[in-house]
Amino acid sequence: xxxxxxxxxxxxxxxxxxxxxxxxxxxxxxxxxxxxxxxxxxxxxxxxxxxxxxxxxxxxxxxxxxxxxxxxxxxxxxxxxxxxxxxxxxxxxxxxxxxxxxxxxxxxxxxxxxxxxxxxxxxxxxxxxxxxxxxxxxxxxxxxxxxxxxxxxxxxxxxxxxxxxxxxxxxxxxxxxxxxxxxxxxxxxxxxxxxxxxxxxxxxxxxxxxxxxxxxxxxxxxxxxxxxxxxxxxxxxxxxxxxxxxxxxxxxxxxxxx
Amino acid sequence: xxxxxxxxxxxxxxxxxxxxxxxxxxxxxxxxxxxxxxxxxxxxxxxxxxxxxxxxxxxxxxxxxxxxxxxxxxxxxxxxxxxxxxxxxxxxxxxxxxxxxxxxxxxxxxxxxxxxxxxxxxxxxxxxxxxxxxxxxxxxxxxxxxxxxxxxxxxxxxxxxxxxxxxxxxxxxxxxxxxxxxxxxxxxxxxxxxxxxxxxxxxxxxxxxxxxxxxxxxxxxxxxxxxxxxxxxxxxxxxxxxxxxxxxxxxxxxxxxxxxxxxxxxxxxxxxxxxxxxxxxx
Numbered sequence: 020x021x022x023x024x025x026x027x028x029x030x031x032x033x034x035x036x037x038x039x040x041x042x043x044x045x046x047x048x049x050x051x052x053x054x055x056x057x058x059x060x061x062x063x064x065x066x067x068x069x070x071x072x073x074x075x076x077x078x079x080x081x082x083x084x085x086x087x088x089x090x091x092x093x094x095x096x097x098x099x100x101x102x103x104x105x106x107x108x109x110x111x112x113x114x115x116x117x118x119x120x121x122x123x124x125x126x127x128x129x130x131x132x133x134x135x136x137x138x139x140x141x142x143x144x145x146x147x148x149x150x151x152x153x154x155x156x157x158x159x160x161x162x163x164x165x166x167x168x169x170x171x172x173x174x175x176x177x178x179x180x181x182x183x184x185x186x187x188x189x190x191x192x193x194x195x196x197x198x199x200x201x202x203x204x205x206x207x208x209x210x211x212x213x214x215x216x217x218x219x220x221x222x223x224x225x226x227x228x229x230x231x232x233x234x235x236x237x238x239x240x241x242x243x244x245x246x247x248x249x250x251x252x253x254x255x256x257x258x259x260x261x262x263x264x265x266x267x268x269x270x271x272x273x274x275x276x277x
Numbered sequence: 278x279x280x281x282x283x284x285x286x287x288x289x290x291x292x293x294x295x296x297x298x299x300x301x302x303x304x305x306x307x308x309x310x311x312x313x314x315x316x317x318x319x320x321x322x323x324x325x326x327x328x329x330x331x332x333x334x335x336x337x338x339x340x341x342x343x344x345x346x347x348x349x350x351x352x353x354x355x356x357x358x359x360x361x362x363x364x365x366x367x368x369x370x371x372x373x374x375x376x377x378x379x380x381x382x383x384x385x386x387x388x389x390x391x392x393x394x395x396x397x398x399x400x401x402x403x404x405x406x407x408x409x410x411x412x413x414x415x416x417x418x419x420x421x422x423x424x425x426x427x428x429x430x431x432x433x434x435x436x437x438x439x440x441x442x443x444x445x446x447x448x449x450x451x452x453x454x455x456x457x458x459x460x461x462x463x464x465x466x467x468x469x470x471x472x473x474x475x476x477x478x479x480x481x482x483x484x485x486x487x488x489x490x491x492x493x494x495x496x497x498x499x500x501x502x503x504x505x506x507x508x509x510x511x512x513x514x515x516x517x518x519x520x521x522x523x524x525x526x527x528x529x530x531x532x533x534x535x536x537x538x539x540x541x542x543x544x545x546x547x548x549x550x551x552x553x554x555x556x557x558x559x
Contacts, residue, residue: 033558098396100553121397137318138398
């Protein structure tokens with residue numbers, strides 16, 4: 020059984036003070052509040068968030084840039100700590116924050132795949148077989164033996180998508196990542212993404228794309244200025260969000276969701 | 278065959294013992310499996326660093342070996358040690374010095390530079406420090422194998438009781454390295470100017486520690502002071518005692534255990550106090 024329970028969690032980023040720090044506190048159209056502390060600038064990225072996700076939950080996150088979506092995802096993945104409150108995560112988490120994160124650019128596709136197998140707990144006796152599977156699936160041919168930094172964006176995308184076969188997370192956390200899929204990828208690789216999402220017990224996905232959200236999630240959490248503004252069914256929350264965006268656009272340019 | 282039968286009979290007679298052993302094995306097994314996995318990862322990464330060369334990963338111990346040989350040739354001043362003895366003395370010290378130096382200089386940017394990679398590969402903060410520790414141990418163990426081969430070749434008489442202390446020695450340096458790595462990381466995150474100081478300090482420590490000069494042959498002056506008050510000298514002495522290059526000295530072990538316990542406890546407390554904050558520091 021997998022679950023994520025967040026109780027009154029507040030998360031801040033800390034930065035060193037540089038230059039005229041007073042200017043940093045000016046509020047813009049996006050981004051969380053910046054507080055000038057004694058030694059550091061504090062960005063209050065999440066404030067008193069409470070949330071419970073259980074087996075079978077398919078949850079989307081929406082909100083404008085800097086509203087706290089990525090911070091919430093990173094908190095659930097263990098990449099960030101809480102300044103107050105509590106986070107309990109049960110189950111193996113598989114985060115996918117950015118295409119190519121978790122790869123070593125200097126290593127070849129083969130070496131990266133071997134490493135991924137080992138990190139992901141693939142039995143050592145089956146590493147060789149999995150590596151060949153990934154090679155065949157990626158269609159990279161000879162490039163599989165070359166360093167990843169020599170790949171084009173599309174090639175890197177192929178490798179990352181093929182590596183999905185090795186992901187064994189019960190909790191899948193994705194940040195705008197589905198949009199990065201190379202359209203030239205084969206149906207087999209595209210199918211892997213579907214399998215991965217379907218196999219996960221909990222899906223937490225941040226996206227600006229209504230199409231992507233409608234395809235994968237049924238519950239939507241709207242984050243605004245580091246707080247949860249709405250949490251409910253996809254249709255209801257998305258409608259509220261769109262209405263709010265229209266109102267808000269009267270005060271400044273706002274990118275509409277696609 | 279007889280022994281095997283006896284074992285099974287005794288197990289049947291005492292099923293509780295067998296169950297306890299199985300439980301213990303089941304508890305240890307995942308850790309051993311992770312350790313082997315991490316060593317495999319270190320092997321792949323180390324191999325890739327020397328890809329394109331004929332000797333490949335062998336360059337890792339070979340470069341230490343060559344540098345130690347040069348140090349031994351240039352700085353051999355001992356009246357009591359032959360050149361070959363002095364060479365093994367320097368190599369045993371230099372191999373551990375590399376481990377110590379990597380623990381310090383390689384830990385200045387761990388969380389800010391590598392946590393994202395770690396999280397994408399199923400590693401927690403502790404797992405990340407553990408993985409980097411295994412990388413250092415892997416390199417040290419490669420050098421240790423060469424040291425053993427050299428002793429067999431040049432000084433077979435050195436093989437002795439010291440080698441039985443190899444595992445306790447590894448335990449001591451492992452804990453110390455882990456604690457040091459976290460303390461260096463948190464300190465340089467909070468005080469970035471210390472990054473440069475750490476690098477310069479490590480370079481200074483190389484000369485201030487008995488890596489290529491003999492600790493046993495100084496009785497007064499600055500070097501004697503350094504042998505007594507520089508904690509690195511105790512660890513270097515331990516490494517040499519394990520390989521039979523220096524006689525066993527319980528006092529050095531006691532001092533190393535004390536220093537290690539202090540560093541490990543401080544590192545643990547620092548982790549407890551700072552792990553939430555330090556991950557959020559950009």
